[in-house]
Amino acid sequence: MQALLLSGGFGKRLKPLTDYLPKPMIPICNYPIIEWQIRYFKKFGINDIIVCVGYRSDQVIKYLDGKNFGVTITYSVENRPLGTAGAIKKAAKHIDSDSFFVANGDVLTNLDLGKLKTHDNSIAVIPLRTSFGIVHLDNSKVERFEEKPEMSNYWMNAGIYNLNKDVLKHVPSVGNLESTTFPILAKKEKLNAIQYGNVFWKSIDSYKDMEECESLIKSTQYEKFIASK
Known part of the structure; x- marks a missing residue:
């Protein structure tokens, strides 16, 4: 299978950093986001990667061409913003496999791609994560506080997909x-x-996200996960 990375956005919420640096090149624990993603897909045996680039695409291409990740990288360059669907449509000529993975260009994860591969046209969903602390009440009395819990009955789009090529129509x-x-x-x-x-x-999506992601990478030893087979 192939993986398609949607890496062409402006990253407006990360200004002024993205005035000079495209979002995929933002460093997280010394590696740009796009490198983490490529290493993630390689861990699961995906060695054919299509990178959809747009804003400051030359920086992304120069960086990736200067590295040896042991994968084949093809570029689909957008001259204007096309959205996530438009980026896939433009890159369709490079898609050779019957089904392919898609990842939003700002997501870092360890979710098991093998599980996602079991059904065509699948999206990965995870429990909704609130950005706020929850107060548990007994009538009007405060029982306890819970910091940023997962909402187990609600699911959010994780930005990782397994799509069949027939979907392109x-x-x-x-x-x-x-x-x-x-x-x-x-x-x-x-x-x-x-x-x-x-x-x-x-x-x-924000400077706070960058800080939290770096903390998670260190606490979960994410780099060791990426490096292992």
Whole structure:
């Protein structure tokens, strides 16, 4: 199988850092986000990777071309923002496998791709994580505080997908998967959700996310996980 990395966004919420550096090149524990992602897919035996780049694409390409990850990297360059669906549509000519993985370009995780691979047209979902502390009450009395718990009855999109190539006919040239392709597949009952609990997962959208991700990488020994087979 192949993996397709959606790495063409502006990263506006990380300004002024992204005024000079594309979001995939933001360093987390001394490695840029995109390197963590490539090493993650390689761990699961995915050695053919398509990188969708846009904003400051030259920096991403120069960095990756200067490295030897032991994988084949193909670039799909966007001259204007196309959205997550549009990026996939543009990269379609490079997709050779019957099914392929897709990852949002700002996600670091350890979720098991083998589990996601068991069903075509699947999205990885994880328990919703609140950004706030929860206060548990007994009527009007405070019982206890719980810091940023997982909401086990609600699921959030983890930004990692396994899609069949046939899905490309439902992918527009401009737009996002979540508002275009996925609703069509869901209506046809052809979209599966693979549930993951207790996984390392972080989306890098803010400076606080960067700090929290670095802390998680160290506490979970994520680099050893990536390096192991």
